[in-house]
Amino acid sequence: MCGITGMIQPDHSKDYWTDTLNRMALTMSHRGPDDDGIWFDAASGIGLAHRRLSIIDLSEGGHQPMTSHSGRYVIVFNGEIFNFNDLRKSLHPEKIEWQGNSDTEVMLAAFDTWGVENAVKQFIGMFAFALWDKQKQRLYLCRDRLGIKPLYFSRIPNGLLFGSELKPIMKHPDFNPRIDRDALALFFRHSNIPAPYSIFQNTWKLLPGTLLCVSLEELPKNSWNPQPEAYWSALDVAKAGQKNTISICFQEAVEQLDFLLRDAVRLRMISDVPLGAFLSGGVDSSTIVALMQAQSTRKVKTFSIGFHETGYNEAGFAKNVARHLGTDHTELYVSPEDAQQVIPELPSLFDEPFSDSSQIPTYLLSKLTREHVTVCLSGDGGDEIFGGYNRHFLWESIWNVIKWIPVPARTAFARMFQSVPPDAWDSLIYKLISVLPEKFRLDTPGDRIYKLLDSITAKTPELMYRGFISHWKNPESIVIGGQEPFTRITDNHHDLHFQNFTHKMMALDLITYLPDDILTKVDRASMGVSLETRVPILDHRVVEFAWSLPLEMKVKNRQGKRILREVLYKYVPKALIERPKTGFAIPLDTWLRGPLRDWAESLLDKQQMEEQGLLNPGPIHRKWAEHLSGRQNRQHEIWDVLMFQEWKRQYNI
Template sequence: MCGICGIMTFSPAAEIARDEVRRMNEAIFHRGPDEDGFYHGEQIGMAMRRLSIIDLSSGQQPISNEDGTIWIIFNGEIYNYLELRRDLEGRGHHFKTKSDTEAIVHAYEEFGVECPAKLNGMFGFAIWDTRNRSLFLARDRLGKKPLYYYAGSDRLVFGSELKSLLQSQHVPRRVSPEALDLYLTYEYVPAPHTIFADIKKLPAGHSLLIRRDGKTELRRYWDLHFRENGYHAAELQQGLVDLLQDAVKIRLMSDVPLGAFLSGGIDSSCIVALMARVMDQPVKTFSIGFEEGSYNELEYARAIAKHYKTDHKEFILRPNALELTEKLVKHLDEPLGDFSIFPTYLVSKMAREHVTVVLSGDGGDELFAGYDTYVADWMYRKYRMLPSFLRHSLVQPFARLLPPTEKKKGPINKIKRFVEGTQYPEDLQHVRWMIFLAEQEKQQLYGEALHNIDIRRGAHDFIRSHFQNADSQDYLNRQLYVDIKTYLCDDIMVKVDRMSMAASLEARAPFLDYRVVEYAATIPSALKLQGQQTKWILKKAMKGLLPPPIVKRGKEGFSIPIKNWLKEELRPMMLEVLSPARLKRDGFFNAEYVQRLIDEHLAGAENHSHRLWALTVFGIWREQYLT
């Protein structure tokens, strides 16, 4: 695991300052504290930070091919590199290290821009080809590793994190109003946007070729296709277990200590169970708990730890841990409203004291329909059969009158959230319950700096585009496709990468082995969601490996009691960041409307935690990056 960065100019006359590249690299020291590496040539300057995982003695970067005409810097892990290496050696290539990085260099030499499709792993890499002075950037299929770039008039600047690019004097720091609108709507900024108007994310499953004159070619090398097979449920279950087992096994490849995140949910429990089957020592497991009972899942994590006799460690997250807010926002680079950055960072920090690599259960919800949003949309199709006057004159007013409770979910909170989601356009389907700011609220919230935003269209266009691109006619599979392309890549993967890397920890996700993802796309949707029962086939497949309470329990989510903490421990911070004076100075938001949200939340009349936290995070980010 590493961090990469670099600058390419479009003319030999344009200079690249070595100090500039060095500053870019120092900004991502946390991604690779073990060593650094640099390459400078005509029109190019590249650098990397390395977290040593494989081939500790000879895996230094940058690495070249045999004659030094092709150079690579690489962030990630390639799990099929030994198989790929044997194939390339058979084609006449000669290797000088045992690292996975070198396999990519020779794969590019052999297959050119088609090489990313040969890789099974997580990656973001840059290859400089001296033969034609071109730069080739690529990112893994599911967006597990990040890659950003700025294309100016005379150069391209790239890196694993935004903070690296911002060390270059050539990269402007202008807020994108469109990206800010997307962030406040969904709590993340979807690719290719970033919060900065002039910087882009390289989308997952894409590569970018930059020629010597600055002309670029963005190419999608992978997409997910749904092709249901004719196997019976029992055959599909066994096939799923076998493939997941192999995905886990190849991710145990490491020359450093390794463990697993364990939340007590079905996904992380699956991973620990499959690790225990093939490891010759107890699995090291790490869990986070809460003092608030409805948020605490430690009893389930302990049940798995006991069942598989793991070497188990726990940490209780308390409100004072949110003193980390400014540090974590700094690591994120752009605003992310996901509350679970805190437990993700703290469990990563705890794990890093014992291991360098962890396996996680990320991806199971998107592959097998684990989110409540899928159930909500299923329920809505029944709810809309009610007469319109009952829905609008009785149910909706009743739901609005109910005061929110302090529980994580609970029937009242579920009713309020369900009814709130029904106000959004039906063509957004399950995504309606992933939206946190409606058009009428934007009209009251947005200030002068956002007056040009088209609040009626823009924020939902990318969702509709992904629905159109899904090649399945099945209702649920189209929803899974949308989440894999959006929420998974641009929220979950961003959170896990930044928070684990902040602790210099590598996180691996077996569910996101592209073979598992493609296999899941062959499973009929009726075996994923059955009524209100989520992940049906995964639970059936793992029934013999997990204790019954784990298999039977519903989805809880990796969240924190932020709505309660904003009323108490976090209240001073929120009031400072969202003070009328600061809001009026910045011009992004209407101070009077924000104060109304604060007052209603503190009084317990409404739960505005999502809106208030998103605004608070943006306010902190603005102070760090724009002042």
């Protein structure tokens, strides 16, 4: 795993190219502390730069930028091609004079042999790359199928910039960091800025599964409009799977999934450096660790963190699973002070505003893990493709009940029950469910009730879903001059016709929440400490198989991930796993009323906001007052504002 950057910009000296590329690359030293390199062709106006975290082929044979054997292509590449050994064998190796054992060299040979578009379809992996075609004078930018690895690009006068992060783009002398108010409005709804948008004007994220071809002839035109082309579409896979559901019995499906996941894990255990896994004790991470241990002659190194606060600690569950599987387990209990010390680092980690507060424990877990290994496997993706979120197995049933009730009646009902503070709901419900088996107990039930009550006033199930995943329900009321653009959730041009609403929610989560939130969080948090994270569940073969299954194999009897659980039960007793799903959370609501209050109020200062001219302080201060009073838990809305304000302060924008 590495960091890549570069630019297209004609009419500059060699000194300019050398200095600018090196300065841009240096901003990503955390992504690649082991090696660096640049390549440029001043006559063509193209330059590439690379920072390397050595994982496969630790020798100079893996140095980038790298030129293909034919001399036609030059590449900078971030990520891993896990099937590179199989590809190497299929490329007539007797005809190629291999210089090393890296996957990068295999990629270039594949481009030489099959062409860019055809080669990309053969890759099993996580990747973002920039490829210069000397013959056609074209630059290709490409991102992996699910969006595991990031890639930004930005239009500048008479040129183009790109990078794994925004930092190298911001370092370019011609980049103008103008905040995009429309994108900012999206941030306040989603806690992230969905692709293809970014916080800056004329700057975009490349969508997952797409390839952008940039011609030097077209770029100087003021009317140039980037048009990435999809080589693989998660949405198309989901729709095709539902139209052509495979005919297979449940037990056969379990065996097939076990086989696919085993192979996905096996490929991702290939490494020339120490390797381990995150372990929370939940279904996803436990499945990955179980399959790792089943294919390893050594004890797998596993890592977890815990909090002492009740309701926020999964460390005990992880320890039980680790003990059963016989892993070499390391856990760390984090104090509030430890977590709070991370906050000043968040803006530099995430480049642009990002406010999923689980970013804090994810970073702390990555930091712990990096002290022991360089590569780590993660269980991310299981919820999105196997129906693991509560909304996937509850919401369709709820909608089928409430849709017959007039919206005004639903609204009155919601307001009546919202008059009871969340902590009062917590106290009442904890007493009621204390006699139930542990798997039926919920964490923070008051917040869940409030979220549901907010959503049941919607006129359609789609609006109910959108309301549930929104932080600020009307972000245009707080972003001055901001107007939310279309996203892949709101764009009516998308053909999102599914057999049922549950599959529709899962598909939307797969193409939005997964890449824009979950994978962004994991990439920035792990690469911030130079840790490579791999996600076997998001092997595209697993994703395609999961979507070909009928819904009842994934969601049944108000429980999600049915088939994935059955795979796990082959390795871990059911009793160790069955418990309510919990997020990777911190007690942020109480921290904001306590140790973080002074910091928060310094960023929420009314005069400061008015001088900035970006945010309307009125609605923000009302939410803050509600939160401080304890009448409502407004941690998500307030954290959105705080993360934006801290980002703006640190970057001085």
